[in-house]
Amino acid sequence: MNDGRTWWKEAVVYQIYPRSFHNANDDGIGDLRGISEKVDYLDDLGVDVVWLCPVYDSPLVDGGYDVRDYRAIHDDYGTMADWETLRDDLHARDIRLIMDMVTNHTSDEHEWFRKSRRKAGKYRDYYWWVDGDPDRPPNNWESFFGGPAWSYDERREAWYLHLFDEKQPDLNWRNPDVRESLFEMVRWWIEKDCDGFRFDVINLISKPPDLPDGDPDSTQRGKEQFINGPRVHEYVRELHDRVLDDYDVVTVGETSDVTIDEALRFHEDGLDMVFSFQHLHIDKGDRGPWDFDEWTLDELRDATARWQRGLEDGAWNSIFLGNHDQPRLVSRFGDDEEYRAESAKMLATYLFTLRGTPFVYQGDEIGMTNPTFRRLDEYRDEATIQKVMLALQTGDVSTFDKIRDAVDFWSRDNARTPMQWSDDENAGFTDGEPWIKVNENFPEVNVEREQGDEDSVLNYYRRLVVLRHSTPVLVYGRYVQLLEDHPEIYAYLRTLNDESERLLVVLNFFDGEPTFRLPDDVTDDRSEKLVGNYGDRAGDSIAEIDLRPYEALVYRLE
Numbered sequence: 001m002n003d004g005r006t007w008w009k010e011a012v013v014y015q016i017y018p019r020s021f022h023n024a025n026d027d028g029i030g031d032l033r034g035i036s037e038k039v040d041y042l043d044d045l046g047v048d049v050v051w052l053c054p055v056y057d058s059p060l061v062d063g064g065y066d067v068r069d070y071r072a073i074h075d076d077y078g079t080m081a082d083w084e085t086l087r088d089d090l091h092a093r094d095i096r097l098i099m100d101m102v103t104n105h106t107s108d109e110h111e112w113f114r115k116s117r118r119k120a121g122k123y124r125d126y127y128w129w130v131d132g133d134p135d136r137p138p139n140n141w142e143s144f145f146g147g148p149a150w151s152y153d154e155r156r157e158a159w160y161l162h163l164f165d166e167k168q169p170d171l172n173w174r175n176p177d178v179r180e181s182l183f184e185m186v187r188w189w190i191e192k193d194c195d196g197f198r199f200d201v202i203n204l205i206s207k208p209p210d211l212p213d214g215d216p217d218s219t220q221r222g223k224e225q226f227i228n229g230p231r232v233h234e235y236v237r238e239l240h241d242r243v244l245d246d247y248d249v250v251t252v253g254e255t256s257d258v259t260i261d262e263a264l265r266f267h268e269d270g271l272d273m274v275f276s277f278q279h280l281h282i283d284k285g286d287r288g289p290w291d292f293d294e295w296t297l298d299e300l301r302d303a304t305a306r307w308q309r310g311l312e313d314g315a316w317n318s319i320f321l322g323n324h325d326q327p328r329l330v331s332r333f334g335d336d337e338e339y340r341a342e343s344a345k346m347l348a349t350y351l352f353t354l355r356g357t358p359f360v361y362q363g364d365e366i367g368m369t370n371p372t373f374r375r376l377d378e379y380r381d382e383a384t385i386q387k388v389m390l391a392l393q394t395g396d397v398s399t400f401d402k403i404r405d406a407v408d409f410w411s412r413d414n415a416r417t418p419m420q421w422s423d424d425e426n427a428g429f430t431d432g433e434p435w436i437k438v439n440e441n442f443p444e445v446n447v448e449r450e451q452g453d454e455d456s457v458l459n460y461y462r463r464l465v466v467l468r469h470s471t472p473v474l475v476y477g478r479y480v481q482l483l484e485d486h487p488e489i490y491a492y493l494r495t496l497n498d499e500s501e502r503l504l505v506v507l508n509f510f511d512g513e514p515t516f517r518l519p520d521d522v523t524d525d526r527s528e529k530l531v532g533n534y535g536d537r538a539g540d541s542i543a544e545i546d547l548r549p550y551e552a553l554v555y556r557l558e
C-alpha cells in the first residue's frame with residue numbers, strides 16, 4: 001500500500017482569506033505582512049499548507065476573483081516583495097503555499113479584455129463575443145450571481161459572456177493563444193516557488209461553441225451546458241501535461257456540481273483533488289438562492305460515504321465543510337450557542353478522520369460563528385447584494401425584511417468577517433476601521449483566549465493535527481461504514497494493512513444523548529481512546545457508549 005503515498009495526502013491545508021486575516025498597516029484591510037506576522041500561529045497549529053485566496057491586482061468586485069493583473073499584488077495586500085517574504089516565512093517553517101488560480105475569467109479591466117473589446121491583434125477572440133441585436137442576448141444562460149450571463153459592450157458592439165459578475169468576462173479556452181497565455185502565467189508562479197494551486201471553477205472553462213439555450217426550468221439556466229462542458233477534460237489534461245507535470249506541486253480543482261465519475265476523470269487528467277459540494281447541498285432548498293431545507297444526518301452520511309467509497313482506489317478526496325463562500329460550519333452543522341465548542345470539535349473530528357486531505361478554513365479552528373447582519377448596507381459581498389437587488393427588482397420578494405434572516409444565514413460574508421485574535425478592539429484584527437463588521441462575539445471567541453485554555457476548540461484542532469500526522473491509518477486507511485442509518489450517530493472505521501490497524505470514529509451530530517452500540521461483527525479486544533471532546537469518560541468498554549451532546553470519540557481498536 002506504499003505506492004500512492006505523497007506529501008499532500010498527509011498534509012493539513014489551512015485556507016486564508018487575506019482581506020480578513022490580519023492587518024499590519026492599520027488601514028482596516030488584511031494584508032500579506034499581516035499574514036507574515038501570524039506564521040508562528042500557523043506553525044503552532046501544525047498545518048502543512050496554506051491556500052491563499054486571491055491577492056492579485058484587481059478592482060475587487062468579487063473579492064479578488066476578478067483579476068486585473070495575474071503577476072501583480074493588489075496595493076491593499078502589499079507588494080510582490082511582501083508575497084516573497086511570506087513565502088519564505090512559510091517555507092522556513094516547512095509550510096507550503098498554494099495560490100488561488102482564477103482561469104475561467106478575468107476582470108474586465110485586465111489588459112486582455114481591454115484589448116479584446118478593441119479587437120486588437122491576437123486578443124480579439126480571447127473572450128466569448130457574440131454580435132447581434134443589443135436587445136437580445138445570445139441565449140438564456142444565467143450568471144451564478146443572478147441575472148443574465150451576457151452583457152452588451154457598447155465599445156465593441158457585441159455581447160460578451162460572464163458566468164459571474166458582468167465585470168468578470170469568461171475567457172475563451174477554445175483559443176489556443178488563451179491557453180498558452182494562461183499556462184505561461186501558471187508556470188510563472190511555479191517558478192516563483194509557489195507549491196501548488198486551487199483552480200477556481202475549473203469545470204466551467206469549456207462551453208459548447210454553438211451556445212445552445214439551457215433548460216428553461218432549471219434553477220440556473222444554461223448550467224447543463226457550461227458545467228463540465230465538452231472539452232473540459234482535454235483542457236485540464238493539457239494544463240497538466242504542458243505545465244504541472246514538470247513540477248512537484250499540489251492541485252485542487254474547485255468543481256461545482258461534479259459527479260464522482262467526473263471527479264475520477266479530473267484525477268486522471270492530472271488534478272490531485274477536486275472540491276465536491278454534494279454534501280453542502282443537503283440544506284439548500286430549490287426555491288431560489290435563499291431557500292433553506294432542513295438537513296438530516298442520513299443525507300450528510302450518504303453524500304460523505306458515496307465520495308469516500310467512490311474515490312477509494314486511486315483518486316483522492318478533499319475534506320471540507322466550509323470555505324470563504326459558505327456559512328460558518330458550526331452555525332450550519334453544529335450549534336453556535338449552547339454547544340458551540342463541543343459541536344465545533346465534533347465537526348473538526350469529522351474533517352480529520354475521513355479519508356482525504358482536510359481543509360481548515362480560517363477561524364473554524366477557534367469555532368467562529370456566523371455574525372448577525374441586520375441591514376443590507378452591512379454586507380460587502382457583491383454576489384449577496386446583487387441577488388437581493390435582483391429579487392427586489394423582479395418582485396420575487398416585496399421587501400428586504402422578508403428575506404433578511406435567510407440572507408443573514410446564506411451570505412458569503414458569514415465566512416469573511418475578521419479573524420478574531422483577541423478581545424482587543426476589532427478583535428485584534430486591525431487598529432484601523434475594519435472593512436467589514438467584526439462578529440460581536442469576539443470577546444468570548446478569540447485566539448488569545450483559546451490559547452490559554454487547554455480544552456479550547458483551538459487546542460483540540462492542534463491535537464487532531466498531531467494525531468493525523470502520527471497515524472497513517474487516518475490518512476490511508478479504508479473507510480468502513482457502521483450504523484448505516486442511525487439518525488443521530490455517524491460512526492465508521494478506518495482500517496489499514498488488512499485490518500491489522502483499525503480506528504473507530506463515533507460522532508454524535510446533535511444535542512441528544514443516544515447510545516452507541518458497537519456492531520457484533522466488529523471485534524474489540526482492547527481499545528484505546530485517542531481523542532474525544534469531553535475529556536475522560538468513565539469505563540473503558542466501547543461495546544455500549546452513552547453519548548453526550550455533540551460528543552466525538554476516536555478509538556484505536558486492537
Ligand code: TEU
Binds near residue numbers: 063164325
Ligand atoms: O466560487 C464558485 C462558485 O461556484 C460560487 O459561485 C458558489 O456557488 C457560491 O459562492 C456559493 O455561495 C468561486 C469562488 O470560490 C468564489 O468566491 C468566486 O466568487 C467565484 O468562484 C468566481 O470566481
